[in-house]
Amino acid sequence: MTDLIYADITYKIRGACFEVWKKFGGAFKEKIVDNALTIALKEKQLTVKNQEKINIYFNNIKVGTYIPDKIVDDIILLEIKCKPFITIEDRKQFWYYLKASQYKLGLLINFGTQKLQIERRVYDMARNKIPKSSASLSA
Secondary structure: OOOOOOHHHHHHHHHHHHHHHHHHOOOOOHHHHHHHHHHHHHHOOOOEEEOOEEEEEEOOEEEEEEOOOEEEOOOEEEEEEOOOOOOHHHHHHHHHHHHHOOOOEEEEEEOOOOOOEEEEEEOOHHHHHOOHHHEEEEO
């Protein structure tokens, strides 16, 4: 049996997501759900950074910036959606955010469906193959 990384924090995040989905799922705009989720996460004693910039570098020169929806406890990246279904483009965007960052774990969460959708992605083993200077955070 394999242990999940950050299982205790992920459990709290999932709980907060279900609380928000029960109240707002499928019917509200992403910004409303995003704001409610921040409150629910903080009520579970988790730290939340919203819209934290992830700078992307090539040969130590900044070439762009990714802005994921949330970073929880400085270790888990969250991307929030409120749509009928998650598209291939959504999954790619989420994967690039995770890949370009220092984070090992990300959750792609869709509140726009009849059933809450949470996709968990781990980017860990491959991280050792990319230079550490390829991504950094800035406020």
